[in-house]
Amino acid sequence: SQQGEEDPQALSIQEGENATMNCSYKTSINNLQWYRQNSGRGLVHLILIRSNEREKHSGRLRVTLDTSKKSSSLLITASRAADTASYFCAPWNSNSGYALNFGKGTSLLVTP
């Protein structure tokens, strides 16, 4: 089944800096989603990018997709302490079933 692998596993930055995390996957996809999880809470959907899109923006979030490299990146600009959370990617392919699989995530710590 399709599953993404996030990198780095942990990232620590200061408020105001940009945070970049990456996701790699193994087979072709129809779309890829990014989610955020605050400590102890359920995941919250951030953004979905389709296979025919290369870049997508949502507020301070910028997601890119490179299907030739089978990778995606999530950029959070001007980070805030409230962005401290774990971030997960979920690549999806209609040929590999309907399951939505997640990796181990990137743990982001934003310090004041």
Added chain:
Amino acid sequence: NAGVTQTPKFRVLKTGQSMTLLCAQDMNHEYMYWYRQDPGMGLRLIHYSVGEGTTAKGEVPDGYNVSRLKKQNFLLGLESAAPSQTSVYFCASSYKASTPNTEAFFGQGTRLTVV
């Protein structure tokens, strides 16, 4: 709207006991999922369902059973709990993956401890 509601939020079981976790969604979603999350392991898919009356195994199905008798409910059962099943369990639901609004909505989680 309540979204995705999990019951209970916390539970302590003794080894060998059984229990059922309930997930309810009020968004008329076709797909529902059960995950477990352990430290350093991310989310692992246990079982999922693509519609009423249908279920499928995920990555770690052993020791669990599920049922989807009603579209809005997805039940996760532990027939004989083991300490290895101590975890945080999350339920999620979504529209069909092929539709534009395919984001998954998650419940608040159930913290289960098996002693």
